[in-house]
Amino acid sequence: xxxxxxxxxxxxxxxxxxxxxxxxxxxxxxxxxxxxxxxxxxxxxxxxxxxxxxxxxxxxxxxxxxxxxxxxxxxxxxxxxxxxxxxxxxxxxxxxxxxxxxxxxxxxxxxxxxxxxxxxxxxxxxxxxxxxxxxxx
Numbered sequence: 001x002x003x004x005x006x007x008x009x010x011x012x013x014x015x016x017x018x019x020x021x022x023x024x025x026x027x028x029x030x031x032x033x034x035x036x037x038x039x040x041x042x043x044x045x046x047x048x049x050x051x052x053x054x055x056x057x058x059x060x061x062x063x064x065x066x067x068x069x070x071x072x073x074x075x076x077x078x079x080x081x082x083x084x085x086x087x088x089x090x091x092x093x094x095x096x097x098x099x100x101x102x103x104x105x106x107x108x109x110x111x112x113x114x115x116x117x118x119x120x121x122x123x124x125x126x127x128x129x130x131x132x133x134x135x136x137x
Contacts, residue, residue: 001109005096009058009112012092013066020088021059021071024080038083039105042070045082051075056101058112060090068101068110 012018026033026045033041042054053073058066059081071081071091079091094101104110 001104001112006112008095009066009092010114010118013058013060013090013114014118018060018090018092019079021079021081021091022088023085024072024082026082033082035083038081039070039102041083042072045072054098055079056094056098058092058094059084060092065111065113066090066092067112068105 028044028048033045039054039056046052046054049072052075055071055073057069057071059069059071060066069081069084069091071079073079081089081091
């Protein structure tokens with residue numbers, strides 16, 4: 001993974017330039033999305049649901065990294081996840097073309113780890129952002 005790209009994603013995480021994406025239960029006929037296959041699940045969903053679009057990016061998962069992930073954007077512009085049953089999670093959009101993102105995935109560049117000095121700062125800003133998301137009043 002290009003160092004500049006990684007640093008850009010980290011700067012956006014630390015600057016709380018992410019979205020919280022909720023889980024939405026969906027089915028493909030009688031089948032549910034397959035855990036661990038977010039990119040394929042999203043591609044299948046958007047093919048079956050015109051007006052929905054795949055959005056590639058990075059999902060926060062454990063407090064010290066983000067993992068390559070795909071979510072759906074509906075007709076109204078709202079993002080939702082169809083694979084992870086986590087409730088809402090942080091999502092940083094990929095900047096660049098989809099083929100560059102998929103190349104990262106194919107080459108197993110699927111994690112962006114935080115430097116140790118960022119972890120405490122990120123935890124604090126993430127808590128504030130989550131509180132705003134949880135109580136928008």
